[in-house]
């Protein structure tokens with residue numbers, strides 16, 4: 146599916162909690178070929194002083210009504226202005242951008258790990274993996290219990306495991322402290338991961354120790370979103386690569402971590 150500029154109509158807006166919301170966007174072009182791990186960049190027209198588009202992962206795709214969902218955490222002026230859009234508004238986007246997570250072999254045991262708003266791409270990924278394997282574990286980590294969101298939706302597509310740093314939901318600690326990581330990691334065939342870089346580096350270290358294949362979704366700051374401005378580069382075994390166009394998904398073996 147080629148990337149294109151599209152004006153998508155906001156069909157649904159769901160306030161998940163005080164920090165997070167979901168926009169369901171109706172597309173004029175068919176969405177069946179959108180891949181898990183890809184993202185779209187949004188022009189924040191509601192703001193007069195946010196000049197650069199903002200990148201957001203594809204959280205879910207509904208083929209029946211041809212909408213895609215983005216899960217957005219409010220962190221600054223761009224995401225705050227997007228929270229002001231209303232149902233019926235048009236949003237100026239470029240999508241689908243970036244590469245995608247690789248597929249496992251039939252029946253492989255996979256572990257999807259999302260930290261913070263890094264949980265966003267894991268819902269659609271689990272849906273895409275469903276027909277390939279029923280052995281899907283989804284580990285979701287957050288700082289506090291109230292940041293553990295949408296657990297019912299993730300439970301529909303995999304076996305959900307949780308950690309919180311304050312210990313109020315799931316096991317206490319970081320995702321890497323979860324008992325699954327200690328006791329079952331060597332039985333896992335593939336890890337897919339998105340979240341803060343220190344979290345992904347810790348997971349990459351464990352995956353290398355246990356010789357488990359692992360892909361991470363990098364969230365470097367982006368300007369253009371399609372390989373022109375070079376502001377998103379990351380160092381790989383083959384030199385500098387653009388996270389927006391060569392990624393955002395990288396095999397940990399290819400990164401200089």
Ligand SMILES: Cc1cc2nc3c(=O)[nH]c(=O)nc-3n(C[C@H](O)[C@H](O)[C@H](O)COP(=O)(O)OP(=O)(O)OC[C@H]3O[C@@H](n4cnc5c(N)ncnc54)[C@H](O)[C@@H]3O)c2cc1C
Nearest residue numbers: 199200201202216217218220221222223224265364365366
């Ligand atoms: C490929 C990709 C996919 C993403 N998917 C999602 C998603 O599904 N949901 C979501 O809520 N966010 C996602 N992000 C992060 C999102 O793009 C930023 O949070 C957003 O651009 C912040 O814009 P702002 O104007 O609200 O805040 P800004 O004022 O631009 O930044 C506010 C704070 O957020 C930090 N920040 C800004 N951009 C990023 C970034 N790219 N990564 C990490 N920290 C950043 C800044 O350092 C600053 O501290 C993704 C980023 C990338 C690169």
Ligand code: FES
Nearest residue numbers: 368370374375389
């Ligand atoms: S954001 Fe411009 S090259 Fe990646």
